[in-house]
Amino acid sequence: MRNRIAPALLGALLASATPFCAGTAFAANGDTVQTPAPILTSPEAKDVWTHARPEVARVTHVSLDLDVDFATYTLAGSATLDVLAAPGASQIVLDVKDLDISSVTDGQGKALAYTVGEKDDEDLGSAMTVELAGAKQLRIAYRTSPKASALQWLPPEMTFGKKKPYLYSQGQAIHNRSWVPTQDSPGIRQTWDATLRVPGDLVAVMSAEKLSGDKGEKLPDGRRAFRFRMDKPVPPYLIAFAVGDLRFKSLGPRSGVWTEAPMLEKAASEFADVEKMITAASNLYGPYRWGRYDMLLLPPAFPYGGMENPMLTFLTPTIVTGDRSNTDVVAHELAHSWSGNLVTNATWSDSWLNEGFTTYFENRIMEALYGKERAAMYADLDWDGMMRDIAEMGEPLGTGMTAPGSRLHGSPGDGQLDYTKGSNFLRMLETQLGRKTWDAYLTSYFDRHAFQPQTTAGFLADLREHVLKGKPELELSLQLDRWAYAAGVPENAVHVKSETLAQVDELLAAFAAGGPASAIDTQGWSTQQWLRFLNGLPREMSEARLGELDKTLGLSTSENAYVQSAWFELAIANRYEPALPAMRAYVSRIGRGLLVYPIYKGLMKQGEWGATIARDFYAEARTTYHPETAAGIGRIVAGE
Known part of the structure; x- marks a missing residue:
């Protein structure tokens, strides 16, 4: 009772x-x-x-x-x-x-x-x-x-x-x-x-x-x-x-994975480090308070990378690539056990308090487990994504949390800036305050506000009370209100750069200068390296050059859903029709919004040629999507 x-x-x-x-x-x-x-x-x-x-x-x-x-x-x-x-x-x-x-x-x-x-x-x-x-x-x-x-x-x-x-x-x-x-x-x-x-x-x-x-x-x-x-x-x-028709496999004393039988062993192998993640997260910001941490690997129609449901994270199968390069998604959903589940945005206008905190925390978990360079790859790509989103929204520097357009928060489900710009805000605080001071504060913050809602104003007041009180010069240098409410990405933003991705940039430069695709050695590449390469290619390319890439690197037939999505974006930008059959199969098989929305958006930018294809794809694939994804794509193909 x-x-x-x-x-x-x-x-x-x-x-x-x-x-x-x-x-x-x-x-x-x-x-x-x-x-x-x-x-x-x-x-x-x-x-x-x-x-x-x-x-x-x-x-x-x-x-x-x-x-x-x-x-x-x-x-x-x-x-x-x-x-x-x-x-x-x-x-x-x-x-x-x-x-x-x-x-x-x-x-x-x-x-x-x-x-x-x-x-x-x-x-x-x-x-x-x-x-x-x-x-x-x-x-x-x-x-x-x-x-x-x-x-x-x-x-x-x-x-x-x-x-x-x-x-x-x-x-x-x-x-x-x-x-x-x-x-x-x-x-x-x-x-x-x-x-x-x-x-x-x-x-x-x-x-x-x-x-x-x-x-x-x-x-x-x-x-x-x-x-x-x-x-x-x-x-x-x-x-x-x-x-x-679900099966379960234990991964440790407090964790395991649920999924259908054909995916059980693959999922267990991909998520084998989850116990280490729980330990790393607890060492960073306080005890895990939910008892068990199990995961459910869903069918491909699941609309998100993951959903942080307490004690049972829901996960997309698109992250199962056999190399564990996408387990940052698991780290992200685990981190939500503190930021989001333990301390929650009071309204969806403050969603960065969930997603920005969690993206930052996720990166710290990955660093603790796999080292600074692995974490740097994720952070560097997040920076790229933030800059792309801001440019698409027509803002040269982006805007603050409450402004329309490229804001950190707004309507439920809006944008990625609450993830990327929000996490960069916290990375700036870590850099300016020092990791020791910042980590001690964040641990106490989660403890003080456990099982409570929070607002942006509440977080800033808490930070000022427990870290910045009596330090007006330090507070001024942090530009808290500009980060929180004003336009622009302040100049104290921190761009973490990855040496691994810098090597990919060299390959990109050589290819852009006319080098052959056969000179690009992708053996052992992680998803992050693939994304840096594909997203960094010129948006205007000849059909012959695109065909060379596709044939040499096997892009249309890749088993990595991230690689295919990025490749299809490039193909659409150049109206490369040989990629359309693989693209059609892809959008009917994959329901994750992060991967399919850009394809439909790209097609709609290509005039009647692309709009016709987008409507055709949607009519065929609509019943395979989650209702939320179907509605979102419906708005895209309707030109809203």
């Missing part, structure tokens, strides 16, 4: 405009109570991507009880919500999107009045307002839509095993409201538990502690029930699950 909050604490907790630690507190009578994670009420913490009014009434716990129906592509059952309301509050407002609500009752089964508003925005969904009538618990019976934006139902042919269907969720940024009726904001942290009933020949996994074992509990009707629990308050976008 979950501990309840003492009534005497309600007003102070809900009205607080400053963070307080989640954890154990004591009521006046000495009883132990569970303090929920704070709600930030400062102006910059207001989340425009939720209908909720958490300062009035908020969700503290979600209990899911759902049937997974592959025949109808729906989830059906109930969500029971624990509610913490301010004195006198009569309503609670939730986020829902295309849910079929059949009833709402209180903890004793008494019907409660509710309304579901019009869908005022395709992403935001609808506001669901429930009349509390004193209730501290709500039970919502509902069914999801077959087109729920968080869910992708895969037929057997889209899986590795080709025999059984597959289902997974992807909630970030604001898609979980399409399968969980709750307050879907990163600033409203919630504990949760779940029971999923699935076909008897499939396995369910979730981003939480397993309570029913790897194989679940067999039910009389032949199905299996899987039960899970997350007893730490998390932002609701991190509630995640998958159902499929």
Whole structure:
């Protein structure tokens, strides 16, 4: 039974405009109570991507009880919500999107009045307002839509095993409201538990502690029930699950990998260093607080490189290249266990607090495991990406976090600058403050704000209080507000340069000067070396020169998804039609947005020639994409 909050604490907790630690507190009578994670009420913490009014009434716990129906592509059952309301509050407002609500009752089964508003925005969904009538618990019976934006139902042919269907969720940024009726904001942290009933020949996994074992509990009707629990308050976008013909292999005392049988050994080999990563990360910035760190390798339709769901990172198979050169993705998702999962952006306008911190932390993990040069390759490529993004957005130096265009943050899912410019901000701080001082501060920062939301203003205030207090000249030299809010990449930005990639640059120069492709020795190249080479080639090349490259280096037939994507960008820029058959197969096979968006964008820049091809590719491949990816590509080919 979950501990309840003492009534005497309600007003102070809900009205607080400053963070307080989640954890154990004591009521006046000495009883132990569970303090929920704070709600930030400062102006910059207001989340425009939720209908909720958490300062009035908020969700503290979600209990899911759902049937997974592959025949109808729906989830059906109930969500029971624990509610913490301010004195006198009569309503609670939730986020829902295309849910079929059949009833709402209180903890004793008494019907409660509710309304579901019009869908005022395709992403935001609808506001669901429930009349509390004193209730501290709500039970919502509902069914999801077959087109729920968080869910992708895969037929057997889209899986590795080709025999059984597959289902997974992807909630970030604001898609979980399409399968969980709750307050879907990163600033409203919630504990949760779940029971999923699935076909008897499939396995369910979730981003939480397993309570029913790897194989679940067999039910009389032949199905299996899987039960899970997350007893730490998390932002609701991190509630995640998958159902499929899954197998597990242990990688260490606190880690392992789930995937389909054909990929199990490959995945286990690729991720063999994960225990070392956990140790390295803990040594850097404090203990790993989530218990286990397992991974789920998904089918190719998964739209991201990885998703940092607590205790069960979701990963794309495109990173499995046999040489472990893309395990920075694993390090990135692991680092989110501190930056993002432990301390979370209060709103998606501050997403750099998740992604910029994590990209910086990821690089430190890679340096600790593989040395400075390996880390330098990743940082150098990030710099290249930052400069390309800024140039594409028409800003010579880029802009700050809150400005339109090449900003560090904005709408959910916008851009890569929150990763690259955000991490460079922190690298500058490390350089200016010294690594020892910076690491000590960052460790204490994660500890002070554990299981809490954060804003840009809150981070800057914390840094000033704990590092810069009484040091006005140092603070002035850091240009914190310019990094955070103003235009431009300040001149104290740090460009880490890789010697390995400098050698690739020499090969690039020789080829650009007319040297033969046969002189380029790619034996043993990592993905990073390939990307430096392909992205550094002139954007205008003759068909003969492109054909020489393709034939000599095997670009169209490469088994590395990163290499193919970069090559296709170059081919599109030159309307190199011999690459189109391989490109068509690629966009129907790969669902990762980072790799397919540039192809569609490149085609659309080539006038009617490219637009016709893009529309043709999309019409053929659309059903293979996650709903979010399909919608994003739809906007690209529509010219939006």
